[in-house]
Amino acid sequence: MGGGLVKTATPEPNKGPVEDRVVEPSxxxxxxxxxxxxxxxxIEEALQVPLLPEAAxxxxxxxxxxxxxxxxxxxxxxxxxxxYDLPVEGTSWKLMLESYxxxxxxxxxxxxxxxxxxxxxxxxxxxxxxxVFCRSFESMxxxxxxxxxxxxxxxxxxxxxxxxxxxxxxxxxxxxVLGAHLTRSTDMWSSLRDLxxxxxxxxxxxxxxxxxxxxxxxxxxxxxxxxxxxxxxxMSTMEWFLQTPYVSSITNHMDHFMGLxxxxxxxxxxxxxxxxxxxxxxGPLALRYNDKSILEMMHVxxxxxxxxxxxxxxxxxxxxxxxQDSEDPAAKPANLQHYVRRGLxxxxxxxxxxxxxxxxxxLQDIAQEEERGRMENVCNRPLDRTANFxxxxxxxxxxxxxxxxxxxxxHASDISTPCKPRQLMLRWTERVLLEFWAQGDxxxxxxxxxxxxxxxxxxxxxxxxxxxxxxxxxxxxFYAPLVxxxxxxxxxxxxxxxxxxxxxxRDSERTPYEEIFAR
Ligand code: AMP
Ligand code: ZN
Numbered sequence: 001m002g003g004g005l006v007k008t009a010t011p012e013p014n015k016g017p018v019e020d021r022v023v024e025p026s027x028x029x030x031x032x033x034x035x036x037x038x039x040x041x042x043i044e045e046a047l048q049v050p051l052l053p054e055a056a057x058x059x060x061x062x063x064x065x066x067x068x069x070x071x072x073x074x075x076x077x078x079x080x081x082x083x084y085d086l087p088v089e090g091t092s093w094k095l096m097l098e099s100y101x102x103x104x105x106x107x108x109x110x111x112x113x114x115x116x117x118x119x120x121x122x123x124x125x126x127x128x129x130x131x132v133f134c135r136s137f138e139s140m141x142x143x144x145x146x147x148x149x150x151x152x153x154x155x156x157x158x159x160x161x162x163x164x165x166x167x168x169x170x171x172x173x174x175x176x177v178l179g180a181h182l183t184r185s186t187d188m189w190s191s192l193r194d195l196x197x198x199x200x201x202x203x204x205x206x207x208x209x210x211x212x213x214x215x216x217x218x219x220x221x222x223x224x225x226x227x228x229x230x231x232x233x234x235m236s237t238m239e240w241f242l243q244t245p246y247v248s249s250i251t252n253h254m255d256h257f258m259g260l261x262x263x264x265x266x267x268x269x270x271x272x273x274x275x276x277x278x279x280x281x282x283g284p285l286a287l288r289y290n291d292k293s294i295l296e297m298m299h300v301x302x303x304x305x306x307x308x309x310x311x312x313x314x315x316x317x318x319x320x321x322x323x324q325d326s327e328d329p330a331a332k333p334a335n336l337q338h339y340v341r342r343g344l345x346x347x348x349x350x351x352x353x354x355x356x357x358x359x360x361x362x363l364q365d366i367a368q369e370e371e372r373g374r375m376e377n378v379c380n381r382p383l384d385r386t387a388n389f390x391x392x393x394x395x396x397x398x399x400x401x402x403x404x405x406x407x408x409x410x411h412a413s414d415i416s417t418p419c420k421p422r423q424l425m426l427r428w429t430e431r432v433l434l435e436f437w438a439q440g441d442x443x444x445x446x447x448x449x450x451x452x453x454x455x456x457x458x459x460x461x462x463x464x465x466x467x468x469x470x471x472x473x474x475x476x477x478f479y480a481p482l483v484x485x486x487x488x489x490x491x492x493x494x495x496x497x498x499x500x501x502x503x504x505x506r507d508s509e510r511t512p513y514e515e516i517f518a519r
Pocket of ligand 2: 230
């Protein structure tokens with residue numbers, strides 16, 4: 001296992017953290033100089049776009065100067081500087097589940113008496129932008145499906161968010177492109193206008209598009225799993241949930257829009273290391289958020305800061321503060337800005353895996369209630385399809401349940417990769433493992449205990465077991481009550497069960513890592 005940098009049979013530029021990656025242009029059939037020239041041309045075109053968000057403009061300008069200054073190679077092989085020879089403890093799902101619980105954060109913190117600060121990982125924003133462009137150009141002429149074919153699958157479980165996000169036509173802005181597609185295909189803007197949720201629909205639509213473009217640039221392209229493709233995948237899967245009869249029966253168009261925005265922002269700025277890593281390294285985010293839902297707090301805060309720092313991205317301020325529900329004229333006017341801000345905060349904070357067990361317990365209760373109601377042929381669904389924003393107690397309860405269902409849909413989307421068709425599931429699994437292991441490498445380098453599932457050495461020989469643990473202890477128990485609530489989720493469950501059989505076979509055959517992910 002000494003010095004074993006993971007290299008797949010077909011090297012891909014976006015696998016693994018940037019410092020661990022070996023990018024060999026010749027292996028991708030796309031000479032780097034040519035990438036650079038075309039990237040430069042495209043970036044310069046992009047800079048001409050009116051109302052380009054500040055963050056995007058800054059990143060693009062930095063990428064231009066970087067491109068102009070680079071001649072020669074960007075490649076770097078740090079295999080020799082990383083050691084995988086140290087003895088490491090095996091990981092177990094029990095440990096991992098324990099690490100998800102934050103019942104006693106102070107006790108957990110006691111285990112992490114460490115002085116080192118979080119190291120700065122990976123390249124600059126400019127390098128990340130550059131990578132996105134280079135990656136986009138790499139896909140040209142490789143026979144990948146065209147954008148419109150890929151978008152046909154958006155909002156379905158078979159959507160290939162990785163190919164989509166890396167396609168040249170998306171030009172590094174998957175959330176912006178996917179957001180435009182999903183809102184157009186569901187007639188979102190005219191519905192929001194007709195129901196008077198939004199009074200200036202054209203301006204609103206433009207600002208949402210600018211906002212999603214700015215968020216795209218804040219996802220780090222050099223992070224193997226929690227990059228822009230993951231956000232696009234979760235957004236598409238969230239759309240799938242939102243389209244189901246149960247979820248659409250209890251939500252209105254504003255909720256639907258809010259659900260898509262929550263998915264888009266839910267991991268923005270993710271550094272590629274988890275909450276445990278932030279707190280045990282006493283990293284700046286852990287200090288800022290006092291070890292509580294550290295990354296999730298950062299994702300929401302970053303999203304709102306980005307939105308508010310530029311009028312061109314600030315769609316929130318266009319929502320009415322005195323919305324009058326036309327179907328409930330007796331209701332007091334509602335402040336939609338407050339409603340949407342609260343909804344986004346709730347949903348994104350709810351993606352913290354530490355909240356998983358609590359969420360599951362409530363989901364089981366709601367699913368049982370729903371089943372009982374169906375058996376007794378009683379409709380006990382909250383009648384809040386129209387906009388009631390929780391003004392009396394009954395409405396408050398309906399509102400709480402609606403937000404819970406939305407948060408559940410987002411969390412389910414977030415852990416949905418084992419419920420995807422096999423080839424997609426495998427690509428996501430490989431990425432999540434590369435990210436976990438890069439964290440483990442960093443922990444080794446810092447002489448810290450390796451976090452559960454982050455040990456590259458033992459992880460490589462127990463991929464199937466690890467995935468079976470994730471399926472059996474996390475995903476399947478969550479999706480089972482969801483099927484009772486949302487019958488269409490049965491499709492996801494069937495894919496999950498097929499993938500479970502796949503991993504059981506790989507486990508019994510002890511299939512090596514390279515063979516599992518061979519393409
Ligand atoms: P998030 O970090 O918001 O994406 O939350 C989802 C979490 O689920 C990830 O951080 C991982 O801990 C976990 N996860 C997702 N997919 C997998 C997988 N295939 N294997 C193990 N853990 C996973
Ligand atoms: Zn996520």
